[in-house]
Amino acid sequence: GAGVSQTPSNKVTEKGKYVELRCDPISGHTALYWYRQSLGQGPEFLIYFQGTGAADDSGLPNDRFFAVRPEGSVSTLKIQRTERGDSAVYLCASSSRAGSVEQYFGPGTRLTVT
């Protein structure tokens, strides 16, 4: 596939559990972004990678959230001790580089914390 893919598409977990959300960017894209979208809201920036390093993680809400991109391609968003307020759609996007270029979004992972 040529687009950004995310797995799983849906994740239901119990409060307090740990979850991992995966993003496969478009091949060759060096920039990768994570966003969170609550119902009826626009996406909210979480973290941005340029290559393997997190260039900007200012959007991560607290230290329960962490993301990695060890080889500069696939990224994993990790949420520890999930809370009901973490329920949202988590979107991943990639672009050929940072800056004024198009970002291509994946379909998102819908996370529900019960």
Added chain:
Amino acid sequence: KNQVEQSPQSLIILEGKNCTLQCNYTVSPFSNLRWYKQDTGRGPVSLTIMTFSENTKSNGRYTATLDADTKQSSLHITASQLSDSASYICVVTRNTPLVFGKGTRLSVIA
């Protein structure tokens, strides 16, 4: 206060009609402004990207305008189709992170 405000919140129009969606922003410094279309259950898809020096950009039936002095943008949709039903999100870039508006929910009915 949200740095990107969109209006109206929702809109219903008849198929074939035109419509205009509005976006006001306070994000500064400003790098570029984007309009995205988001179908229900899907990720956003880019429609236009404009830098501060551009004041109009078209993509088929979609035309975006930008007034960087008044910090306003609009998205005009011509000859609407049922498939235009979606959320339209205005996004302003301040350096790297994108700042999203809440979107306008457009419904096109036959």
